[in-house]
Amino acid sequence: MAQVYAAKYLAKAALSAPRDMVNSVVAKYKALHPTVFIFHCTFVCDARCEMCSNWTRGNRKEDMTLDQIRAAFASPLWKNIENASLSGGEPTTRNDMVEICEAMIDSFPKLRKLTINTTGLTPHRAIPMLTKVVELCNARNVIFSMRVSIDGVGEMHGEVRNVRKAFEKAGKTITAMQELQKQYRFNFGISSTIFSQNLEDAENILAWSKKEKLDIVFNMVRFTDAMLGNAELEGKLRPMGKEEQRMRQFFLDRVRQDPILDGQNYIYMHYADMITNGYHRTAPCPFQTQGVMLNPNGDLFFCENSDVMGNVTTEDAESIYFRDDSLAHRREIRDHKCPTCLSPCQMNVAAIKQVVPYARFLVRASIERHRAEPTPPPVPPATPPSVAGPI
Ligand SMILES: C[S@@+](CC[C@H](N)C(=O)[O-])C[C@H]1O[C@@H](n2cnc3c(N)ncnc32)[C@H](O)[C@@H]1O
Ligand code: SF4
Ligand code: SF4
Numbered sequence: 081m082a083q084v085y086a087a088k089y090l091a092k093a094a095l096s097a098p099r100d101m102v103n104s105v106v107a108k109y110k111a112l113h114p115t116v117f118i119f120h121c122t123f124v125c126d127a128r129c130e131m132c133s134n135w136t137r138g139n140r141k142e143d144m145t146l147d148q149i150r151a152a153f154a155s156p157l158w159k160n161i162e163n164a165s166l167s168g169g170e171p172t173t174r175n176d177m178v179e180i181c182e183a184m185i186d187s188f189p190k191l192r193k194l195t196i197n198t199t200g201l202t203p204h205r206a207i208p209m210l211t212k213v214v215e216l217c218n219a220r221n222v223i224f225s226m227r228v229s230i231d232g233v234g235e236m237h238g239e240v241r242n243v244r245k246a247f248e249k250a251g252k253t254i255t256a257m258q259e260l261q262k263q264y265r266f267n268f269g270i271s272s273t274i275f276s277q278n279l280e281d282a283e284n285i286l287a288w289s290k291k292e293k294l295d296i297v298f299n300m301v302r303f304t305d306a307m308l309g310n311a312e313l314e315g316k317l318r319p320m321g322k323e324e325q326r327m328r329q330f331f332l333d334r335v336r337q338d339p340i341l342d343g344q345n346y347i348y349m350h351y352a353d354m355i356t357n358g359y360h361r362t363a364p365c366p367f368q369t370q371g372v373m374l375n376p377n378g379d380l381f382f383c384e385n386s387d388v389m390g391n392v393t394t395e396d397a398e399s400i401y402f403r404d405d406s407l408a409h410r411r412e413i414r415d416h417k418c419p420t421c422l423s424p425c426q427m428n429v430a431a432i433k434q435v436v437p438y439a440r441f442l443v444r445a446s447i448e449r450h451r452a453e454p455t456p457p458p459v460p461p462a463t464p465p466s467v468a469g470p471i
Contacts, residue, residue: 107369111407113160113398115190116371116426120307121149121180123169123376126201128242129231131275131301131317133309134169143376146176146183148393152378153187157398160370161188163426165195169376172198172206181213185220193223197271200228200253201243207256214264225267227297228254231274232281233288240278254294269295274327275317276301282330297344298334300327300351302422307373307384328355336449346441347424349448359420364437366426368414372401382410384425385417 106112124138144152164184171177185191194217200206210226217224228250231240238246257268272278272285282298289296303314319327331348338345350363365371367383374380378393380400387409390400400406 111402111410112370113157114370114372114401115160115162116366117158117161117163117188118165118167118307118371118373118425119180119184120168120373120375121166121171121177122174123309124173125168125170125199126173126243127170127199127246130240130242130277131273131308131310131313133313137309138169143174144378144393146179148378149180150183150187152374152392152397153183155392155397157372157396157401158188160190162190162192163195164188164191164193165197165426167197170199170201171196172202172209177209178212178216182216185216185222191222193225195225195227197227197229198253199241200250201241201246203249203252203256206253210253210257211260214260214266217266218264223267226257227269227271228257230254230270230272230285230289232278233284236278236281236284254292258294267295269297271297271299273299273301274330276319276323277317279319279323279327279330298331298348299424300331300422302384304384304423306381306386306388324355328352331355332448335445340442340445340449345445346438347427349441349445350424350427351422354422359422361419361421362437363427365418365421365423367423368410368418371426382406382413384423385421386410386413 120134122138122140122143123134124140124143125135128135161184166177166181166184171180174180181194181196184194194213196210196213198206198210213226214224216222229241230247230250231237232247234247237250238244243249254270260266261268270289272282274282278285286296301317301319302308303311303318305311318324328351331352334348335345335352346363350361353362354360365383367373371383372380373383373386374392375388378391379388380390380392380397381388389403389406389409392400
């Protein structure tokens, strides 16, 4: 599977390399229309996660209506979007989630891939909605990719998400999606965010995902008010000292043990490198020149470390994006935030568009795989199990 992915990845890189090289030069002198988009369609949520505070700012009354969303997408800003992600909050809490996906497909003429991250915690809503999106994407020839979040095996998942029987509930959605894969083509897997509370469970999650034949992505915890509303949690949740080294080892082990051409290894190597080098980012990020994000209330911003540039319910999205003060803010982000930013968002897209960093990674990864490094002794969990109640 990984080899097929890598072959496609390299083929895409080779095919689009001439155009992307021109674009990367042009982007130095001229702002480009975005190709990558993340839409937090609501902050309303069916979990109360320990490492994310989006659930605290959920307010259905503030969410844009479907008509407002459609009107915002009528702007020429979106004409080059190739990769769109629906996130939140929990997207499946919106009754019109399928219509929002349809609006994106209708409004983005160059859309190639649609992605949804979901808790899967409300299976009776999530399964029919996600099935409709799978059918829609198949009918409209758009690649669909979906991940259910799993942050621990059994009890641990419920403790991280503060939801009773969370593992069983998410499991229902996972099983239904695996069944659906027998009928339709789409990418499906799980996503796991690793931080001090569940670091000890990371190997368990990995073993479980292998047993269940589930593709898995591990996220290293990060803190950003714009995207996760959680900057104040950093002091409490960021792994430090031995825990940080344990986390680095976990990501390096992935690079060493998983197939070298697995798409995620590029990101895991980046996490391990950043822990080693004191959080200096060396990896590319598409949001520096060609990404944009939208919040439920219509606030438009460049990336997870960006200020809000304007609101699409009161102003045309393209005008906001290309305004002088917006572009000045983007330069400020590049100078002051990018050098230490941990974001993996669509990093693979950036790597496809910049062949050299990916080739460099392949060399580094093969060196790592030949280097023997002793595994440090296990570290006891730094925080006691969560005592927050279930919902
Ligand atoms: C913000 S959630 C929104 C979608 C949905 N509610 C869910 O949990 O899957 C999107 C992804 O961000 C991850 N995430 C949450 N908190 C995070 C953090 N502090 N650092 C990195 N990723 C995080 C989640 O685990 C999930 O995979
Ligand atoms: S990670 Fe997802 S489920 Fe958890 S609080 Fe954030 S948005 Fe909600
Ligand atoms: S601050 Fe982070 S997310 Fe934003 S453009 Fe820079 S690297 Fe990308």
